[in-house]
Amino acid sequence: MRHIPLRDQEPDTAWLTKANRLLDELKAAPDAAARDKIIDDNSAVWGELKQWLLSLSHQKCWFSEAKDCFSHWDVEHYRPKKSAKDADGTSYEGYWWLAFDWQNFRICGNAGNRKKGTFFPLRPGCARVRPHGDVRYEDAQLLDPIDEDDPGLLSFNVEGRTIPAAHLTDAWEKERVEYSIERYNLDFPPLMDKRKAVWAECWNRVQEYLMELATYHADKTNVIARDRSKQAIKRVRELMHEERELSAVARACILSSGDPRVTGILQSA
Numbered sequence: 001m002r003h004i005p006l007r008d009q010e011p012d013t014a015w016l017t018k019a020n021r022l023l024d025e026l027k028a029a030p031d032a033a034a035r036d037k038i039i040d041d042n043s044a045v046w047g048e049l050k051q052w053l054l055s056l057s058h059q060k061c062w063f064s065e066a067k068d069c070f071s072h073w074d075v076e077h078y079r080p081k082k083s084a085k086d087a088d089g090t091s092y093e094g095y096w097w098l099a100f101d102w103q104n105f106r107i108c109g110n111a112g113n114r115k116k117g118t119f120f121p122l123r124p125g126c127a128r129v130r131p132h133g134d135v136r137y138e139d140a141q142l143l144d145p146i147d148e149d150d151p152g153l154l155s156f157n158v159e160g161r162t163i164p165a166a167h168l169t170d171a172w173e174k175e176r177v178e179y180s181i182e183r184y185n186l187d188f189p190p191l192m193d194k195r196k197a198v199w200a201e202c203w204n205r206v207q208e209y210l211m212e213l214a215t216y217h218a219d220k221t222n223v224i225a226r227d228r229s230k231q232a233i234k235r236v237r238e239l240m241h242e243e244r245e246l247s248a249v250a251r252a253c254i255l256s257s258g259d260p261r262v263t264g265i266l267q268s269a
Contacts, residue, residue, distance in 0.1 A: 001143065001151040002248055004062050004106075011049055011102050018045060019100040026096055036082050039099045046075045046105055053107045058243035061109040062145040063184045064191055067245045076108035078144060079135065080118040084128070087121035087141065087179065094118070097131050106145065108184075115185035116142075123172060139172075143180040153177050156252040158199055160192035166255075198246045202239050202253040206262055208232040213261065236265055 209232035239250035
C-alpha cells in the first residue's frame with residue numbers, strides 16, 4: 001500500500017454537479033428503502049470515475065498495489081453506503097450521505113473488495129457519526145490508502161506475507177494492520193507469489209550492488225566496478241518508483257537488509 005493523494009484532486013465539474021444532485025435526492029428521501037433505491041438506481045455514477053481514480057495510482061489497486069493478479073477493479077466505498085458491519089458482524093446504518101462523495105471512493109481489486117464487503121468496524125468505544133457528521137471523529141479499524149500515515153503501518157516479508165511494520169508498538173495500530181490484512185484479503189495467494197518475485201529481484205539487485213561496491217573499495221582504481229555499483233543501485237531504485245507494481249515490497253526488502261549502505265537508498269528514492 002502506498003499513499004494516494006486523493007484529497008489533493010477533484011473530479012470534473014459535470015460529475016460533481018451530478019453527485020450533488022443525487023445527494024440532495026438522498027436527503028429528501030422519506031426513508032432508508034427510498035435512499036437505497038436511489039443508490040442502486042445510480043450505481044453507475046461512481047463507476048464513471050474509475051479511470052480517473054486509477055490514474056492516481058498508476059493503474060494499481062490502492063490496497064494491494066497490484067495491477068493484474070487481484071482481479072478486475074472495483075470503485076469501492078471506504079465507508080459502506082447502505083449498511084456497515086462491526087468486526088463481530090453487528091450491522092449499523094450505512095454512510096448513505098457518502099454514496100456519491102468522491103472522497104469516499106477507493107480503487108480495489110475484486111479479490112479484496114469481495115472480502116471487505118460492508119465491514120467497517122471502529123475502535124471499541126468509538127461512536128459512529130450521525131448522517132452528515134464529521135467522520136474525522138471516527139477511529140476506523142481498516143487502514144485507508146488516502147491517509148498519509150496508514151500505508152507505513154504495513155510491511156512484507158520474504159515469503160510474500162503482509163506483516164505489521166517493525167516500528168509498531170501501539171496495540172491498536174497492530175490490531176488495525178492485522179484486521180486489514182484479513183479483511184482486504186492482502187495475503188491472497190497469487191498476490192503473495194508476486195510479492196516473493198519482487199522481493200527476490202530486489203534482493204538480487206541489492207547483492208549485486210554490494211558486490212560491486214566491495215570490489216571498488218578493495219581497489220579504488222577499479223572505476224568499472226564503481227560504475228557497475230552505480231548502475232546496480234539505479235536498478236534497485238527503479239523497483240521503488242511509485243508507478244512500479246508492488247513498490248512497497250521493494251522498500252520492505254531494502255529495510256530488511258539492516259545495512260546502512262542499502263537502507264540509505266530509501267532517502268534518495
